[in-house]
Amino acid sequence: MGVTEDSGWELDLDGESVVTVAAVGRQLRLWREAAGLPASELARTIGYSAELVYKVEGGTRIPKPDFLDRADEALGAGGKLAAMKKDIAEARYPKKVRDLAKLEQEAVELGAYNNSVIDGLLQTEEYARAVFGNRRPPFTEDEVERRLAARLARQEIIDTSAAPPVFSYVLCEATLRRPIGGRMVLRRQLERLLKSGQLPNVDLQVLPLSREENCGLGGPFRLLKLKDGTAVGLDEVQLASRVTTDPKETQILDMRYGIIRAQALSPRESLAFIEKVLGET
Secondary structure, three states: OOOOOOOOEEOOOOHHHHHHHHHHHHHHHHHHHHOOOOHHHHHHHHOOOHHHHHHHHOOOEEOOHHHHHHHHHHHOOOOOOHHHHHHHHHHOOOHHHHHHHHHHHHEEEEEEEEOOOOOHHHOOHHHHHHHHHOOOOOOOHHHHHHHHHHHHHHOHHHHOOOOOOEEEEEEEHHHHHOOOOOHHHHHHHHHHHHHHOOOOOEEEEEEOOOOOOOOOOOOOEEEEEEOOOOEEEEEEOOOOEEEEOOHHHHHHHHHHHHHHHHHOOOHHHHHHHHHHHHHHO
């Protein structure tokens, strides 16, 4: 078996994730030592470099799923190493993304307005990749992959959760016409929106550019209502993300979102509008 070039993810994590990666590395070393295999022999067996094996065991490199699958089989771990893929996948996501995913899992209702891009939970993989690719200064290739994997994992809550939240999205018409990634990427993104809008727990609304009134000119924001009755507001500006649980501020966001929904087309009208834009794209 040749050495794969897909060697692993660079370590650029917060403290909690570093602990997880280190724990996985210790488990790998214990299984290897129990099997009586030198790192070089394990590396040769699974098709990775000995250097990578040492780095994974030392907690300085994040193993990719294939690495853990091969190591599990080679060491006879019976699925115990492979089972850590989920922990590793979550650990490699940026902390703010993990925190957002936890909030979304606790939400019973989520409302979001965006006037720049399609909301992340609704993005196709290629659209999301194009969004990350537009960042300046640019992300490294590894960072793009980390963020893309995190975004796609978060999307599972929409239609695979046993009790998914109620989702409400208001999209500015500009987000439907801005060809991020190119015309075909946009077409597939619009098709994804039409499919998502058919889900029973998802309401999509479009705020046309022809509207004279728009209460969302201040920029994109989200409002999550959690199971314990509290509300959390999130908004992103150029260089920072801001989370608020202050009742006075979340009430303002709730009021604004209600007005924005009233200014937008109804969900039925919005799907027809998206179909029209798709036909023009």
